Amino acid sequence: MFQVALGILTAIGGFVDIGDLVTNAQVGARFGLSLGWIVVFGVIGICVFAEMSGRVAAVSGRATFDLVRERLGPRVGLVNLVASMAVTMLTFVAEIGGVALALQLVSSVNYLLIVPFVGFVVWLILWRAKFSVMENVLGLFGLALIAFAVALWQLGPDWGDLLHRMAVVDKPGDEQWRTLAYYGVALFGAAMTPYEVFFFSSGGVEERWTAKDLRVMRANVFIGFPLGGMLSLAIAGSAAMVFGPLDASVDTLGQVGLPVAVALGKIGLAVALVGFVAATLGAACECGLSVGYSLSQFYGWQWGKYVKPAVAARFHLVLALTTILATGVLLTKVDPILVTEFSVVFSAVALPLTYFPILVVANDPDYMGEHANGRLANGLGSFYLVVIGVAALAAIPLMIVTRMGA
C-alpha cells in the first residue's frame, strides 16, 4: 500500500515540467481554459502509451526501446533514435534552463551564472544518486506545485464557467483560429512529451518490475498522471484568473508564479518556488537519463543506475557529455523559455516516431504473451496514433504561419 501511495504521489509531482509550466500559463493567460480539453485529451494519451511501455518493461524485463531495434530493424530504430533523442535533448536544455530560471527567482542572480552549477548538480545526481531516491525525493518535492491548485481555489473562479469553457471549443474574439490550433498542438506536445515514456519504461527495468507489479504500475499511471494533469489545468486556470483580465501574456517563469503570490502571498509563493525547482530538476534528470537510456539501448551497451558506473561506463559517459552539451547550449545566451516553446512543438513532431513502436511492441504476443494489448488498448492506441500524426504534420506549418503563436 505504501509503495502504491508513494508511486502515485511521485507520479503526480513528477508529471509537470518546464514545458507544462510555461505552455499552460501562456495558454491560460491568452485563452482561459478554452484549451483545457487538450490537456485532458493529452493526459489520456500519455496514460495509454505509458501503460503500454510500463507493461512491456514489466513483462519482458526490457525497456521498450531495447526492443524497437530488434522488432522493427536497425533502420527504423535509427530514425526513431535520432528523432526522439533530438527532442529529448532539446527538452533537457529547456529543463536545465528552467531550474536556473527558478533559482534566479529565489536569488536574483542572473540565470547564466547559475546554469553551470545546475549542470553540475544534474550530473552529480545522475552519477551518484540512487534511482529510487532521485525519483521519490524530486517527485515528492514536485508536489509543492499543488500551490497552484490551492491558489486557483483561493482566487474564487466561477467553476461552472470554467468547466463550460473547457467543454466548448471557442476562442477569444481578438484571437485567430490558427493561433488557437498552434497552442493546442503545443499543449498536446507538452502533455505527451516523449522522454516521459522513455523514462517510465526504462525506470521500470531499473526497478526490476515483473508481471506482479502491473497493478502498482497501472495505479501510478491511471491515478498519478491524471492528478498531475490537474496541476497543469490549475496553472492554466490561475494564469487565466490573474492575467486574463489584464489582457497580458505570460512570457517568463516569474510571471507564472505571480498568481500564487496574488492568492496565497509569500508562503504560497515559496512553496510554488520549491515546486518549480523540484519539477524542473526532476525533469532534467529524467531527460538526461532518457538520452543515455535510448542511446545505450539502441547500441546494446550496458545501461542503468542499478549497475555500478564502471560497468556501464559508456552510459555514464553519454550522461556526462549530454549534460555538458546542454549546459553549453544555455551558455550561448539562448532564451530558455524560447527553447521550451520549441521543445514542446518539436515534441509534437516526434510523437509518431516515439509512440508507433510502443504500440507495435506492446501488441506483439512473442514478447508480451498473454499481456499483449487487448482490443481497448489497441483501439485507443490506434486512435491516438492518428491524432498524433495529424498534430505532427500540423506542428511546423502552424509554427511558421502563426510566428510561434505571436
Add this chain to the structure above:
Amino acid sequence: MKNPPRWRRAGVVTAVVLTLLTAVGCAPGTPDGDSWRIDAQRAVADASTAVQTAELALRLHGHDRIFDRYLQTVLVEAEKGIGTASTAIGSKQPPRAERERYDTVTGQIGEAASLISTTRIAVVDRETSRYDALADRLADAAAALSRLEDDLQHPPVRTAG
C-alpha cells in the same frame, strides 16, 4: 549555335539570386500598412504586458505578498521584454502613411521602458517609499499603451489639407 554549358547557366542563375538576396538583405523592406500595424500592435501588446506585470509585482510587494528578490527578477525580465518589443518595432521601416504613428509607438514604448528601468533601479536600491507612486505611473503607462493598441486596429485617419 551551341547552347552555353549547363554549369555556366547554373552559375549565372546563382549569381543573379545572390545579387538579389544581397540587395534585399542590405535595405530593410517596407512592409505594407496592414502588416506594419500588426507588428506595431504586437510590440505595443508586449510592452503593455511588461508594464502591467511590473505594476502587479510592485503592488504585490506593497501588500507583502512577494519577496524582494522575486520582485527584482520580475522587473529585470519585464525590462528585457520591453527592450525586445522596442527593438522589434523600431527596426521596422514604417510605410509613409504610418510615420506619425511610428513615432508615437516608439515614443510610448521608449517611455514605458524608461519607467520600468526607473522602477527596477528603485527596487534594487530598496527605495520602498517610491513604490506606490511608481506603481501608479506604471498603471498610467499601461492605460496609454492599451489606448494606443486600440488605435492601431484601424488605418491612420487622414487629416484634411
